[in-house]
Amino acid sequence: MKKFSRKIAAAAALAITVSSCMTGCFNNTGSGSGSGSSGGNSETVLRVGYTQEPSSFDPADFTIVAATLTGYDCYDTLLNFSHDGTTVEPALAESWEQVDDTTYTYKIRQGVKFSDGNEMTMDDVLYSLNRVTEDNYYMSYLFANVDSFEADNDTWTLTVHLKQPDSSWQYVPATSACTIVEKSVTEEQGDKYGTADGKTVGTGPYKLSSWSSGSEIVLEKNENWWGDPDTLDIDKVEYYVIEDESALALAAKGGQIDFVEGMSNSVMSVYQSCQNFNILSCEGTTSNYIAFNTASKPFDDEWARKAVAYCIDRSQITTTIGGDYAKQSAVVPMSESMMYMDKDKWDSTIAESDVYTQDYDKVKECLAKSKYPDGFEFDFYTTSQTQKQAELLKSMVDASGSITMNLVEVPDSDIFSYMFGYKTKDNGERYYNAVGTYMMSDFLDPMGMLKTLYAGSNACEGGTNETLWSSTEVDGLLDKAAQTTDDAEKMGYYTDAYKIFADECPYLGLYTSSDVYAVSDKFTYDPSPMFWYNFSYADVHVAK
Amino acid sequence: MKRFRFIIKRLLSMIVIMFLVSFLVFVVLRMSDADPLTVMIGNNQSTPELRQALTEKYHLDDPVHIQYLRWIKGVLSGDFGTDYVDGQDVKGLVMSRLPITFGLVIMSSVIGSVIAVIMGVAAALRKGKPSDAAISGLMLVLSGAPSFLVSILILFFMTKYVPGYSFIGTYTNFGEFLQRIMIPSLIMALTFVAMLGRITRSNMINQLQSPYIATAAAKGLKQSNITYKHAFHNAVIPVITVAGYMIAGSIGSTVIVEQVFSLPGIGGLLISAIEENNFPIVQILVLFMLGAYLVMSFVIDILYTVLDPRVDLK
Numbered sequence: 035m036k037k038f039s040r041k042i043a044a045a046a047a048l049a050i051t052v053s054s055c056m057t058g059c060f061n062n063t064g065s066g067s068g069s070g071s072s073g074g075n076s077e078t079v080l081r082v083g084y085t086q087e088p089s090s091f092d093p094a095d096f097t098i099v100a101a102t103l104t105g106y107d108c109y110d111t112l113l114n115f116s117h118d119g120t121t122v123e124p125a126l127a128e129s130w131e132q133v134d135d136t137t138y139t140y141k142i143r144q145g146v147k148f149s150d151g152n153e154m155t156m157d158d159v160l161y162s163l164n165r166v167t168e169d170n171y172y173m174s175y176l177f178a179n180v181d182s183f184e185a186d187n188d189t190w191t192l193t194v195h196l197k198q199p200d201s202s203w204q205y206v207p208a209t210s211a212c213t214i215v216e217k218s219v220t221e222e223q224g225d226k227y228g229t230a231d232g233k234t235v236g237t238g239p240y241k242l243s244s245w246s247s248g249s250e251i252v253l254e255k256n257e258n259w260w261g262d263p264d265t266l267d268i269d270k271v272e273y274y275v276i277e278d279e280s281a282l283a284l285a286a287k288g289g290q291i292d293f294v295e296g297m298s299n300s301v302m303s304v305y306q307s308c309q310n311f312n313i314l315s316c317e318g319t320t321s322n323y324i325a326f327n328t329a330s331k332p333f334d335d336e337w338a339r340k341a342v343a344y345c346i347d348r349s350q351i352t353t354t355i356g357g358d359y360a361k362q363s364a365v366v367p368m369s370e371s372m373m374y375m376d377k378d379k380w381d382s383t384i385a386e387s388d389v390y391t392q393d394y395d396k397v398k399e400c401l402a403k404s405k406y407p408d409g410f411e412f413d414f415y416t417t418s419q420t421q422k423q424a425e426l427l428k429s430m431v432d433a434s435g436s437i438t439m440n441l442v443e444v445p446d447s448d449i450f451s452y453m454f455g456y457k458t459k460d461n462g463e464r465y466y467n468a469v470g471t472y473m474m475s476d477f478l479d480p481m482g483m484l485k486t487l488y489a490g491s492n493a494c495e496g497g498t499n500e501t502l503w504s505s506t507e508v509d510g511l512l513d514k515a516a517q518t519t520d521d522a523e524k525m526g527y528y529t530d531a532y533k534i535f536a537d538e539c540p541y542l543g544l545y546t547s548s549d550v551y552a553v554s555d556k557f558t559y560d561p562s563p564m565f566w567y568n569f570s571y572a573d574v575h576v577a578k
Numbered sequence: 579m580k581r582f583r584f585i586i587k588r589l590l591s592m593i594v595i596m597f598l599v600s601f602l603v604f605v606v607l608r609m610s611d612a613d614p615l616t617v618m619i620g621n622n623q624s625t626p627e628l629r630q631a632l633t634e635k636y637h638l639d640d641p642v643h644i645q646y647l648r649w650i651k652g653v654l655s656g657d658f659g660t661d662y663v664d665g666q667d668v669k670g671l672v673m674s675r676l677p678i679t680f681g682l683v684i685m686s687s688v689i690g691s692v693i694a695v696i697m698g699v700a701a702a703l704r705k706g707k708p709s710d711a712a713i714s715g716l717m718l719v720l721s722g723a724p725s726f727l728v729s730i731l732i733l734f735f736m737t738k739y740v741p742g743y744s745f746i747g748t749y750t751n752f753g754e755f756l757q758r759i760m761i762p763s764l765i766m767a768l769t770f771v772a773m774l775g776r777i778t779r780s781n782m783i784n785q786l787q788s789p790y791i792a793t794a795a796a797k798g799l800k801q802s803n804i805t806y807k808h809a810f811h812n813a814v815i816p817v818i819t820v821a822g823y824m825i826a827g828s829i830g831s832t833v834i835v836e837q838v839f840s841l842p843g844i845g846g847l848l849i850s851a852i853e854e855n856n857f858p859i860v861q862i863l864v865l866f867m868l869g870a871y872l873v874m875s876f877v878i879d880i881l882y883t884v885l886d887p888r889v890d891l892k
Contacts, residue, residue: 083746089663090664094622095620170619170622170623170624170625170628171622171623172621172622226665229665231666231667246674246748246842247666247675248675248842249747249748249840249841250746250747274746274840275840276746276840277837277840277846277850278838281730281733281837281838281840284734285737285745285746285840287737287738288736288743288744290737290744290745290746291746445612445854446853447616447617447620447663448616450616450620450621450624451624454623457613457616496623496624496625
């Protein structure tokens with residue numbers, strides 16, 4: 035009887051332990067945040083889910099969506115983009131002026147405090163800008179035309195001297211490149227600044243509260259924010275790292291997540307089936323395309339490029355890979371949101387140019403005119419992220435019977451080295467014959483995409499022109515466009531350049547992707563085309 | 579004395595194996611196409627100045643054996659280096675991920691082994707009966723069920739039908755820790771149940787059919803004594819061996835449940851480090867997993883001598 039009682043007691047203890055754990059498990063609703071939105075005096079928590087963790091909160095590392103969804107709100111930039119992305123608005127600079135063709139002045143806001151309570155100084159502003167103009171900063175190309183920065187401590191004025199006139203400079207202060215950090219903290223922290231182990235200090239509406247590596251990041255209201263913290267609906271942002279996309283979708287479906295950005299096509303149906311979620315989309319600036327290496331065989335021959343272009347059914351690629359929230363791109367990779375200056379003129383220019391619809395007879399015609407009448411092989415570089423797309427492209431190209439596309443998959447970490455020419459063959463040639471990739475523009479002015487991709491000055495090591503194609507005529511047109519602020523005149527230069535791009539086909543645009551969000555119906559959010567630079571939880575509101 | 583000599587010998591061989599394998603891993607990683615500089619620079623502009631500065635900082639132009647000696651010296655003094663991608667301290671990163679992985683391994687192995695042994699013995703005692711067929715069939719199904727699919731299905735079930743079930747976020751106390759790892763541990767335990775249950779059943783049947791059992795019965799020993807004291811005692815020894823290796827191996831297999839249940843453990847850390855060519859993390863985690871495996875096999879050998887006096891240590 036004694037033995038039996040002991041066994042019963044042990045079994046009961048085990049059962050209690052297990053059941054209490056399970057019960058606790060079921061009752062836990064994510065760090066005690068409750069329903070996310072709560073009334074009365076309790077705080078309003080927005081639970082954000084994403085598959086990646088940011089590497090750091092240092093603005094110098096704001097290269098991935100995870101950083102935009104977390105660190106970006108801890109800082110402010112000199113200016114902000116307007117909600118539609120076409121103009122700029124005051125932020126840390128309360129006003130600005132173009133003094134002459136190459137000089138801009140910015141009146142810096144006084145009395146702004148960092149989240150640690152220290153006041154922002156002109157020294158911090160100057161330090162932040164000099165920090166990102168260093169050659170190794172990933173967005174240093176935005177400052178290639180900057181001759182110098184000058185800070186006047188008495189008048190709180192920042193003066194920017196450009197080397198030559200450039201109307202697109204007006205947008206640069208609204209990009210994350212012009213994020214202001216606190217000099218003393220950044221210098222003291224060194225490499226640790228912004229990491230999970232280090233400090234993050236900014237002037238933004240939110241501040242970093244905690245960071246559990248691989249799991250959870252918490253932001254809370256910055257009571258020192260120069261804007262009014264009381265205007266923020268969201269008191270606390272809990273950012274959860276859920277690497278598996280299906281698990282993330284289930285977390286949203288189970289009501290554990292309120293806000294998701296960038297859902298892929300494969301899990302979209304799960305979000306669409308969530309009755310308490312709204313799917314929002316906004317055409318951004320992301321374009322997916324093929325870049326042909328025009329500096330070596332076979333794509334130094336424009337007819338070889340055109341032959342491949344005619345192999346591809348871009349409509350099928352758009353539907354199969356891009357999904358519901360993608361649009362077929364024009365030959366020049368550029369989204370419709372960037373055609374705001376004169377959409378009709380763009381449309382008529384696109385219609386007048388060759389659009390390269392799949393046509394294997396034209397493939398034969400192009401090959402006959404090329405140096406490779408019997409066809410050719412080429413290496414197409416891709417990563418695991420774009421593998422599906424690459425396989426579909428290969429099936430279309432190989433179906434021509436004359437052209438063979440060899441897929442070369444390289445690690446995600448290496449693709450930039452190949453594309454930007456840091457990794458080349460011994461003779462200096464690039465490894466890839468063609469590469470499948472994507473690009474986001476820094477601003478909606480078409481210059482953001484056209485100069486980045488097509489300018490001869492970018493066809494070099496470290497440059498963003500992966501095709502190495504250049505044309506003095508195009509460079510001249512882009513220079514003229516940069517020197518005018520008249521939209522109609524600009525459009526004339528852009529559309530003239532477009533005709534050359536379509537005719538020479540160094541790039542082949544495939545599709546443009548929209549920014550897609552799943553937002554719990556407890557909250558509202560009005561997305562902006564400039565997600566990368568405009569995203570802020572200050573724009574997420576509790577649904578009335 | 580014999581046992582002491584055995585322990586010393588095994589410890590020495592473990593140290594040698596650890597050094598050899600760590601050197602091999604270090605060299606093989608550096609023979610791959612991945613360039614540490616590319617990983618460190620990431621999306622930044624790869625200027626010659628930056629490359630030079632990083633090469634000097636991480637001594638990348640030293641011969642590989644010198645780099646290895648510098649790294650292993652650091653490991654022995656508790657400095658695991660700096661992660662190539664995020665610039666974080668590898669030791670801190672690994673230590674912050676250990677509790678989840680240890681928790682998963684311990685809880686799943688304890689729950690799984692206990693259930694497996696109970697089911698295996700129960701099936702063996704009812705050999706040929708419907709309950710044996712049911713238990714054996716269940717174990718067969720479990721052994722063929724892919725962990726990822728099981729995890730996703732259970733997650734789907736829990737989020738859909740169990741109101742308030744949460745699998746996101748971190749933990750701040752032991753209670754929350756248990757809550758986070760409970761369901762994933764049960765899923766991992768299924769592998770133990772499938773494998774150990776079948777081994778327990780077949781060993782138990784073998785033992786129950788042995789002549790010494792018939793002798794014991796003929797001598798008039800109680801059936802429960804024969805079953806649990808004699809047959810079970812002998813049947814469980816091979817089960818312990820397999821369980822030991824499964825426990826050591828399960829450190830690596832935590833990756834699936836960690837990923838699906840968004841648990842910050844070392845399985846997920848290792849996979850992302852391999853994907854990103856983040857050598858310092860890969861090196862230390864491979865070393866850690868090897869160490870766990872060697873320690874486990876050492877413990878099993880010692881346990882053998884305790885459980886079976888016929889086993890001699892040489």
